[in-house]
Amino acid sequence: MADKKTILTYAGLKALEEELEKLKVVKRKEVAAKIKEAREQGDLSENAEYDAAKDEQRDIEARIEEIEKILKNAEVVVEDEVDFDKINIGCSVLVYDKEFDEEIQFKIVGSTEANSLQGKISNESPVGQALLGKKVGDEIQVETQAGVMEYKVLKIERAN
Numbered sequence: 001m002a003d004k005k006t007i008l009t010y011a012g013l014k015a016l017e018e019e020l021e022k023l024k025v026v027k028r029k030e031v032a033a034k035i036k037e038a039r040e041q042g043d044l045s046e047n048a049e050y051d052a053a054k055d056e057q058r059d060i061e062a063r064i065e066e067i068e069k070i071l072k073n074a075e076v077v078v079e080d081e082v083d084f085d086k087i088n089i090g091c092s093v094l095v096y097d098k099e100f101d102e103e104i105q106f107k108i109v110g111s112t113e114a115n116s117l118q119g120k121i122s123n124e125s126p127v128g129q130a131l132l133g134k135k136v137g138d139e140i141q142v143e144t145q146a147g148v149m150e151y152k153v154l155k156i157e158r159a160n
Helices: 010-039 048-072 126-131
Strands: 006-009 074-077 091-097 102-109 120-122 139-144 147-158
Touching: 006 010, 010 048, 010 074, 048 074, 102 126, 120 126, 126 139, 126 147
Parallel strands: 006 074, 102 120
Antiparallel strands: 091 102, 091 147, 139 147
């Protein structure tokens, strides 16, 4: 079975590449030094520092493997080529929330970049899926964990 394509914005791609570089160059050396230091303390059978360092090393290697897999299967959205007449990945969208009578800004991103605290929603999320392809003036209803949300698309623009 082929691995699923991971959709990323250019900023998301750069962030993952930087994280991977830091893990390989900095974090690997740091944890190797911790392991070496813990080994020098002698008996490894009851050495909490050694166990913690080995756990950290395992976590770092797992994250490196995860990022490499994401990057191998990445499909980068070229934001310069995005059509801003309708909502696409890489767009910033201003919507009106009918229930709460407020405007909300979303950036539509690939699932690995999603961060609700930063207003970045996944193209695979219920709201993200409902917004994709919509135009200014369109209204949507979305079934979410919080209930049915109703939005009106007010503005579509290039994400910062």
